[in-house]
Amino acid sequence: SSADKGGWSSFMAKEIAEQPDAIANTLRGRIVEGAVEIPELGSLGPDILKDIDRIVIIACGTAAYAASTAKYAIEAWARVPVDVELSHEFRYRTPVLSARTLLISVSQSGETMDTLMAVKYARDAGVKTLSVCNTQSATIPRESDGVIYTHAGPEVAVASTKAFVAQIVALYLFGLHLGTVRGTLSTEGLHDMTRQLLALPEKLAEVLEVTDTVRQLAHWMADTRSVLFLGRHVGYPIALEGALKLKEISYIHAEGFAAGELKHGPIALIEPGQPVFVVVPSPRSSAELHSKIVSNIQEIRARGARVIAIAEKGDAAVLPFADEVIPVPLAEPLIQPLLSVVPLQLFALELSTAKGLDVDQPRNLAKSVTVE
Ligand code: G6P
Numbered sequence: 001s002s003a004d005k006g007g008w009s010s011f012m013a014k015e016i017a018e019q020p021d022a023i024a025n026t027l028r029g030r031i032v033e034g035a036v037e038i039p040e041l042g043s044l045g046p047d048i049l050k051d052i053d054r055i056v057i058i059a060c061g062t063a064a065y066a067a068s069t070a071k072y073a074i075e076a077w078a079r080v081p082v083d084v085e086l087s088h089e090f091r092y093r094t095p096v097l098s099a100r101t102l103l104i105s106v107s108q109s110g111e112t113m114d115t116l117m118a119v120k121y122a123r124d125a126g127v128k129t130l131s132v133c134n135t136q137s138a139t140i141p142r143e144s145d146g147v148i149y150t151h152a153g154p155e156v157a158v159a160s161t162k163a164f165v166a167q168i169v170a171l172y173l174f175g176l177h178l179g180t181v182r183g184t185l186s187t188e189g190l191h192d193m194t195r196q197l198l199a200l201p202e203k204l205a206e207v208l209e210v211t212d213t214v215r216q217l218a219h220w221m222a223d224t225r226s227v228l229f230l231g232r233h234v235g236y237p238i239a240l241e242g243a244l245k246l247k248e249i250s251y252i253h254a255e256g257f258a259a260g261e262l263k264h265g266p267i268a269l270i271e272p273g274q275p276v277f278v279v280v281p282s283p284r285s286s287a288e289l290h291s292k293i294v295s296n297i298q299e300i301r302a303r304g305a306r307v308i309a310i311a312e313k314g315d316a317a318v319l320p321f322a323d324e325v326i327p328v329p330l331a332e333p334l335i336q337p338l339l340s341v342v343p344l345q346l347f348a349l350e351l352s353t354a355k356g357l358d359v360d361q362p363r364n365l366a367k368s369v370t371v372e
Pocket of ligand 1: 014023060061062063107108109110111115157158160166365367368369
């Protein structure tokens with residue numbers, strides 16, 4: 001009923017707007033005096049975490065893009081190699097595992113059958129398992145050695161939004177904890193990152209201010225047949241997630257690419273008028289990263305692409321080359337994806353709405369896929 005939607009036009013609209021609160025809840029009680037505390041890790045104590053030599057994160061759909069985003073941060077802070085795999089691809093190919101592998105599953109529902117089967121498979125192979133889950137006492141956390149609940153609140157819309165950002169934040173908290181336990185992260189680095197995380201709810205509230213701009217863009221693009229999304233580094237999984245959101249609820253053909261792959265194929269798709277969203281890394285990322293994406297924008301622009309840049313407020317280098325700039329608040333490079341995904345969520349929502357589609361219940365999809 002509309003009452004459950006709290007006055008919003010859809011659950012998705014409501015859940016997008018709830019992201020500042022969702023993240024405040026994910027963080028609540030877990031940052032104490034600048035350090036991270038996750039008591040729910042169960043048997044996965046410091047002795048075990050010190051000893052792991054590899055992390056495999058498994059998930060499906062949006063949760064897999066949350067995992068891919070967190071890979072950059074966990075590797076940077078804990079210096080452990082992280083592989084992200086789709087649960088169903090992991091499960092059916094006799095993966096190489098050892099007692100020093102940590103398997104992390106990410107699932108909003110905690111009931112996705114592909115992910116559950118992969119967790120059981122790993123557990124039976126003697127691998128330690130950690131679950132990142134949004135649903136209290138769901139099956140996957142019950143089958144795992146430890147669990148980090150995302151506490152984002154119930155998510156009703158099929159297209160995942162607040163659970164996605166909460167999954168990244170939960171994985172970041174784990175990465176900071178792991179880096180602390182393993183001694184790979186300085187106290188200063190830890191304090192800096194926890195400060196950034198605590199500032200995130202406010203920045204998420206700020207980025208929601210682009211809603212009207214994005215709505216206009218979506219109305220103007222309602223007849224578009226295909227939309228491309230480009231990103232680099234942490235912006236790459238965000239580009240993939242932006243494309244997934246659009247496919248899921250607006251049924252428009254959408255593809256996400258690593259910007260570095262452009263010249264290896266996707267640039268052939270660019271023809272005059274082709275809309276391309278570009279997730280521009282923070283100018284405080286490495287200078288190479290930022291200038292590379294600016295030249296990618298120039299390359300597609302020269303071939304007639306219509307460029308919509310998701311860029312940090314005040315990023316002057318992007319302005320001359322973009323048709324539209326959607327500004328996101330200033331944030332450290334690893335925090336930025338949590339903000340730059342929001343305009344892409346809003347774009348999918350507004351485009352689906354402009355087309356008169358059922359935003360919350362897209363055709364052929366289920367919120368939780370409980371069959372393999
Ligand atoms: C379904 C949903 C997606 C979701 C995926 C994984 O496909 O439609 O929105 O990302 O399942 O769900 P989970 O509950 O495991 O995060």
